Amino acid sequence: MEKNTIIDNEGLEKEKKKNFKENNCVVTNVFKVIGGKWKVLLINAIYNDCPKRFGELRREMEDVAQATLTSQLRELERDGIICRKAYAESPPRVEYKLTDFGKTLIPVIRSLENWWHNYAEYRNTL
């Protein structure tokens, strides 16, 4: 009984900490989806010009390695942010679009961008 009380207290402590982390770590999860080095760039590019071909993206990104580009696109696809359509032609053609849900990221991205612009001014005062 005594022991159970102790365990319960420990349990509560753990529960508290677990809740704390889960409630606050939500953003870490978002970063896993859009935190890749080129992902926001890709999302914006595909949003602005949809559908977008692989080659176009590669040209716009300029100095990104092809393998990296493919890998970032694959992750965005896996996470349901973009969809990929390959045409059975020769030479091959692949088009990328934002999914409807992917589009819900746009305002979120804009809020990050806006914050940065305000931040830029603030930093001059530091």
Place this chain on the structure above:
Amino acid sequence: MEKNTIIDNEGLEKEKKKNFKENNCVVTNVFKVIGGKWKVLLINAIYNDCPKRFGELRREMEDVAQATLTSQLRELERDGIICRKAYAESPPRVEYKLTDFGKTLIPVIRSLENWWHNYAEYRNTL
């Protein structure tokens, strides 16, 4: 001289590419400020209970190495998101607060959190 020219060209190239990235992906810059593994957690914790002592943060983060915690706090301070006040007492006491500008991050963080909650439902449909 020849060598210097080459070095300068390489330097310029690198600079150019760096600028491209920074100009085109504003959000990447934001991630540099709040993208650290514990930073949003720290910002929320300090926001919810301000001022916050180092020891309190350490206890709440539970499994973060002390050196990591210090490093993340230092970066947030350098970037003007939090401010640090050390008291000349023994034992030492250090308190952290959000700066006024740091507080402008809160709604941005909330928008990320909200997006995640919607995303969680969407993922079940994938």
Place this chain on the structure above:
DNA sequence: CAGAATCCTTAAGGATACTG
């Protein structure tokens, strides 16, 4: 108590070469 200093591990991303 709140660090600093040092060393170490891992994973993201990149360079390069090859292919249907």
Place this chain on the structure above:
DNA sequence: CAGTATCCTTAAGGATTCTG
């Protein structure tokens, strides 16, 4: 054209130890 497949580099973060 749009990829794979390998191999490699680097930097973030962590473990550990020491200190005013």
